[in-house]
Amino acid sequence: MTKNSLSGCRCLSPRIAVACIFLGCGCASPAYTLVADETGEAQWSESERACLSDVRQLTRPDMGLDRAGEAYFSPDMRKIIFQAYPKGQNKYQMYTLDLDATGRAVAGSLRQVSPGGGACTCGFFEPSGKGIIYASSYLNPDLANPNQYHREGSSYIWDMPGGMDILSANVDGSGARPLTATPGYDAECAYSPDGRRIVFCSDRDGDPDLYVMNADGSGVRQITNRPGYDGGPFFSPDGERIIFRADRQQNDRLQLYVINADGTGERQLTADSDVVNWAPYWLPDGRSVVFTTSLHGHRNYEVYLLNIETGAQRRVTFSPRFDGLPVISRDGKRMMWTSQRGADGTSQIFLAEFEQPTGF
Template sequence: MRFSSLVHYSTLFALLVSFSICEAAAPAAGERQSTSSVSPAEHEARWFRGVRQMTSTEMGLDRAGEAYFSPDGKRICFQAYPKGQSAYQIYVMNVDGTGLKMVSTGQGATTCSFFHPSNEKMIFASNHLDQRPPKMPEEVEKAVKRVGARRYTWPFYPGMDVYEYTFATGQLRPLITGPDYDAECAYSPDGKLIVFCSSRDDNLDTYICDAEDGNNLRRITTAPGYDGGPFFSPDGKRVIYRSNRRDIDSGTMQIFTNNLEGSDERALTDHEMLHWCPFYHPSGKWVIYTRGDHSDPRHPSYDLYLVREDGSESYRVTADPAFDGLPVFSADGRYMMWTSKRGLDAPQIFMAEFIGLTPDGELRAQPVEKASEQNRE
């Protein structure tokens, strides 16, 4: 990694904190207090139903997460630890749990898979051709110890590149390459563009390029710190991403949207918590994301929240004591999929019918209370 200053090391620290969640011990039932008078199960029943665990250790997957629906809703792609291994590989599977297949090489580390709108191919990031290990700076090591974060982290491998995989042929083609970290990638709705995160300009920023060959690269963000985890809006006119620019050293993040030229940035969240993994509802009217609350360091909580695309209204979706994160919707808005540790020792993928919004984005749930997106006074 080419991080030239402590500011960039602090950027890495913020991500170390955010990705420590899957190893953090979930609070025991009753330890996380709620302001609501209803139980977690009653709360969640307002938003989704028919929860189904999609992956498990019985499938030879020690842990799994960050799953996405295919545009036709028939398959999912995700990353998982193969049994006995400690690096993610990329898999695809039918939504009924059949047809599990590893599509990455099984070498090195991988992350961030995403289907092409045609359903014929996908992209993901891998370092199988350049497995240089990341090195944690001394300052970051001290900071991690200070906050007591577990050592489950997503390191920024400098050899990580974006590859295209074609289902019919099994061909793996390098698409976005270079000596730096290139990952966290997604297609535009028409399949013509790719948005991704890269450290190529000595910072971690969001970029857009042509999906066919990686050309016509343009940088969307320039603020110091990390701007990553990007996705396109359903109409393809904006991108959404997470950023730690407002408090680089604290480990908090906020969610921003921007146009494709990077000239119209807007903040959707603005308070001292961790906001990450934003994903648009197909209506374009709402964004679902993960909020991390570290107000009680002994029992940090991670839940899914909905916020209107203009940041004006927000609701809590999950209330289970276990970790819930990395939420996505199916293309028709009928289903939600996310990563959770509900009753498990390691995270796996869950899916449910989402009933809190209509397909066109009208609020159907009867929430107990709104959730603030502003700092508390």
């Protein structure tokens, strides 16, 4: 991973600073009040009900996960993959969790799918639902923990290590094998909708850029090559474009970009001089994305919608704590994200019914 404080960050650049995310650092905004009912479930603002309803918390510390984040749906939406700290440990491992038809966690279905012996991040399902990919340092077990962070002022700085490689495996974690084996950092990986390609971030040329390779690891091709970090890429639903985040100004303020899958036609989507915009993810129609922004302060990240054609934005979450890393289900009816809105304030995974507003 890169310099950042994320529980599951799709890995920011070697000097990207993101304030107080995922660490349970008591950064609640004074503008809102977080309350919990007698069951311990978080209560959210009425303002969220325009887009979100029927919230359910999918992961909890009592499942043996000190914190969890960056979750993605399986193609049939009955399973998720995510990373989490096992209780008492300090290296993220990859997990899957089954969902029932209502989008609630199936009791007893939590499964670690990474081999251990190294830190893991950035999991994703193969579009057939039969396989997974993720990044891991298990080939370099003595590598310094890529989840190390330290504080500089009001920000937490995330270290992006070498020795991270992309692995493919069966959904149950068996048969893990490396798709990359470079000395540097290969991570932040996602399949194309047809399952034939993988887009990822690598610093193999000395700068974190975007690459595309065949699903078997062959045919690696660089698609961005400008100074500064490029990462967190995802193919559009039609496979023709890639959404990503970048620090092109090298000022620790990530912005959103879109580029054709062949590396042409790059376009900047956000340009807020003092705002971090990151973690974009496509809606199924390919017109809009959800993303995470520090627009309301670097101690209170929120989820927003962005229409990439008109530039229109709309706020989705209103929690006083961290809300980010949003993803939308393939049918467009559910949103899953990482949040600290739970009663214990730890970073955990939440899911809600999603209503796409007019204009997005």
